[in-house]
Amino acid sequence: MRVMKFGGTSVGNAEAIDQTARILTEAYRSGEPVVAVVSAMSGVTNQLLASAAAAASGQGDASSELRQFLLDRHLAVVAELVHDLGRRAQVTVTLEEIASRCARLVESVHILGDLSPRAQDWIVSFGERMSSVLVASVLQDRGIPAVAVESDQVIITDDAFGNASPLLEQTRARAQERLGPLLAERKLPIVTGYFGATTSGSVTTLGRGGSDFSASILGYALDADEVWIWTDVDGVMTADPRLVPEARTLPSISFAEATELAYFGAKVIHPRTMQPAAERGIPIWIKNTFRPEHPGTRIGPDTTQDGSVVKAITAIPGVSVITVEGSGFLSVADVTARVFDTVGETGVNVYMIFQASSQHSLGFVVRQADTAKVLAALEQEFELDLLKGRVMRIWEDPNLAVVAVVGAGMRGTPGVAGRVFQTLGQNRINIVAIAQGSSELNISFVIAEHEVTRAVPAIHAAFGLGNAREA
Ligand SMILES: Nc1ncnc2c1ncn2[C@@H]1O[C@H](COP(=O)(O)OP(=O)(O)O)[C@@H](O)[C@H]1O
Ligand SMILES: N[C@@H](CC(=O)OP(=O)(O)O)C(=O)O
DSSP states (O other): OEEEEEOGGGGSSHHHHHHHHHHHHHHHHTSSOEEEEEOOOTTHHHHHHHHHHHHHTTSOOOHHHHHHHHHHHHHHHHHHHOOOHHHHHHHHHHHHHHHHHHHHHHHHHHHHTOOOHHHHHHHHTHHHHHHHHHHHHHHHHTTOOEEEEOGGGTOBBOSOTTSOOBOHHHHHHHHHHHHHHHHHTTOEEEEEOSEEEOTTOOEEEOOTTTHHHHHHHHHHHTTOSEEEEEESSSSSBSSOTTTOTTOOBOSEEEHHHHHHHHHTTOTTSOGGGHHHHHHHTOOEEEEETTOTTSOOEEEESSOOOSSOSOOEEEEEEEEEEEEEEEOSSSOHHHHHHHHHHHHHHHTOOOOEEEEEGGGTEEEEEEEGGGHHHHHHHHHHHTHHHHHTTSEEEEEEEEEEEEEEEEOGGGTTOTTHHHHHHHHHHHTTOOOOEEOTTOOTTEEEEEEEGGGHHHHHHHHHHHTTTTSSOOO
């Protein structure tokens, strides 16, 4: 059996949903069991988050506007793609009910003036709840027995709201119990991506872009032969095509390379997607919804041995370096342990770490959106040390980007770092910091955010990644 995930752009409007429905119809008619996973229509998750935040901050009750926004987006597709009048009336009522439930939650947040991580996860899950009903209805209109399934009934997670982890064995039992009978009856389940629920039933999300992860969790749970991620590019490319137009599609990469690329900013796949699939050796294919004839990229246990040292260049814009500078009265080891314990407790992701031990200073990279939280926690932890001058300063350098050069072939190949830094030098791009002990799969460094548009294409060209090796 196959799990097929369709991202926000693949369900973003009537034209995209028509294409998604064609792909699913063909897959269903092939006779092989298929489970679909859908993301929210593009832009919907962002709107849900913005409305929830606005409601909590007391900027008026935007719940009825949100309800209207959700209905406008989804009913526009119903009008174009659901032709049977009875079905159209029925799906309209269902979508209205879901949008009203969401609006009531946002209204409660407004009344409380508080948005807990738990409430936020519940609210953002409504984008996928609506898109799965919509896609199922379009398929039913084409004679396919599709059934919308809400993933809080299927994927069981811990309670790390906003970035939950699946409890794989419990999910396996639940998925087989819920989805097995549907597949046995030759139904096509359209499962909501992005969220699950704790054992006690609280809705949890798997992190932004987490529908890819949902697909791989279900692949694991259902012993899928393959997981297909349908998106708006031909596959994993040598760089983000928005930054490097001559980027080419990689025919195959390893689970480890894909994880590294995703972790360092290749938005095409969520970094945690590879873990459940790799555990069972299930290949993941990245395919273009709008060009299904292109073979795409295969992510599997092995990589293509095409002799290339560097596979791809990625970037994470919008990061800051936070530096903690000690005076020498505290041992470096002590400061390091306290810094990372404190940051660890905030739950914020640290992308890179560097240390200049002679100056007793320690730097690390976090997303700019997380810096206020991290700085507040550090200032509290080091309050006394700052007062007594044992820690001299804690500060933030904003508007930076992490760039990573990734490829399994650089393991043991000398001169890769030299070529990267020489290229930056030739282009007069200043390097703010270099990661200590980069993994054997990547070399990562920090530059000014505005230099990304020059740095990534320059390194891409220096390694000849745009050459005609197109799959
Ligand atoms: N190395 C890369 N290869 C392919 N796409 C990339 C890469 N890096 C970034 N991207 C971006 O990822 C986008 C697809 O991810 P996303 O927008 O999350 O899709 P979806 O809505 O299908 O989940 C592409 O449009 C592309 O701009
Ligand atoms: N809708 C969620 C989950 C997701 O995976 O979306 P997409 O497949 O469009 O990246 C998000 O925006 O984060």
